[in-house]
Amino acid sequence: MFAEFELVYHNQYNKAFSNPEKLSYAKKLWFSNLRHIQPDRIIAATHRAIRESEFLPTIKGILKYCEPDNIELGLPDxxxxxxxxxxxxxxxxxxxxxxxxxxxxxxxxxxxxxxxxxxxxxxxxxxxxxxxxxxxxxNGETFSLPSQKAIPETISKPLTPAEQRQRMQKLRDDLDI
Known part of the structure; x- marks a missing residue:
């Protein structure tokens, strides 16, 4: 990653890491912040940063580039x-x-x-x-489509007028109307 940054961002790289001590400290700092990410993901993020940014990326920038993009997740624009x-x-x-x-x-x-x-x-x-x-x-959350309830295979017969009055009376009693 640092070798590619040096080639692509030559002047910015040399200004940021002007001496071996700064470079060594920077590598340790970057390692401590990126060690939880797979190396191939870091390399892909490095290449993405090079393609999309004209400035030397920061640790936060590389972390952002490590996140999968919408295309990778199958999401349309x-x-x-x-x-x-x-x-x-x-x-x-x-x-x-x-x-x-x-x-x-x-x-x-x-x-x-x-x-x-x-x-x-x-x-x-x-x-x-x-x-x-x-x-x-x-962030790892999954979404699914709502499930549709199937129409019942058997359809119950309509209530008789007497049964309808009984249910209506029960509703009125339950609702105190």
Whole structure:
């Protein structure tokens, strides 16, 4: 990691680690903060930092790059998720979602609001909920779609008028009406 940083961020690297003592201390500090992460994950984060940042990353930056990104977790980008949530037919729970996060963000945003509000107003609301759900997934939480109750195989016969009056009276008594 440090060798690659030296090659890519040459001037910044030499300014930050100007002498062997600083470099040695920095390596110990970085090791103590990154030792709980798999080495291949650190290397991938290093390459991602090099691709995405023009500045020498900090420990916190590398930790952030170590987190899996949405693509790695199978999550669509927020605008694609928004369009999917808006276009999904009713009943929403039966739709084949690209990821449960889209369903949960849509539900949190309110289906009616999404379908009845223009995109420049509804999308920021959806994006906020979607980002929250994505962060919870990155933190290890799992989301699933709600299970649908099956229609009973046997349908009970309707109550007789006398039975209906008895039930109504029982409800009135229970509710003190």
């Amino acid at each position: 927020s605008h694609s998720a928004y369009l999917e949530a808006c276009r999904a037919p009713q009943p929403k729970a039966e739709y084949k979602w690209s990821h449960p996060a889209v369903y949960h963000a849509g539900r949190a945003s309110d289906w009616f609001y999404l379908s009845s509000t223009v995109e420049h107003n509804a999308y920021p609301v959806f994006r906020r909920h979607y980002d929250e759900v994505c962060q919870r997934i990155k």
